Amino acid sequence: MARAAELVASERAGTGRAALRRRVRELLREEASLRDVDFAHVEAAARTMELGGSGRFHMKKGVTLRIDAGRRNEP
Secondary structure, three states: OHHHHHHHHHHHHOOHHHHHHHHHHHHHHHHOOOOOOOHHHHHHHHHHHHHOOOEEEEEEOOEEEEEEOOEEEOO
């Protein structure tokens, strides 16, 4: 419940992290679906984007999100 309250507060405040979470979810909707994607995967990708980092995120079987220097990159 604490995490849900934090997420709602973040969304209402319009934080940068909330916007990044929405962007990650949008990207997943474009390429696959949000079904079976764990929140921890979305949060890790959003945090990496926020910090300007890079990495590959295996969101679920067959769906990988690649981030380079804080931006989504094509697989």
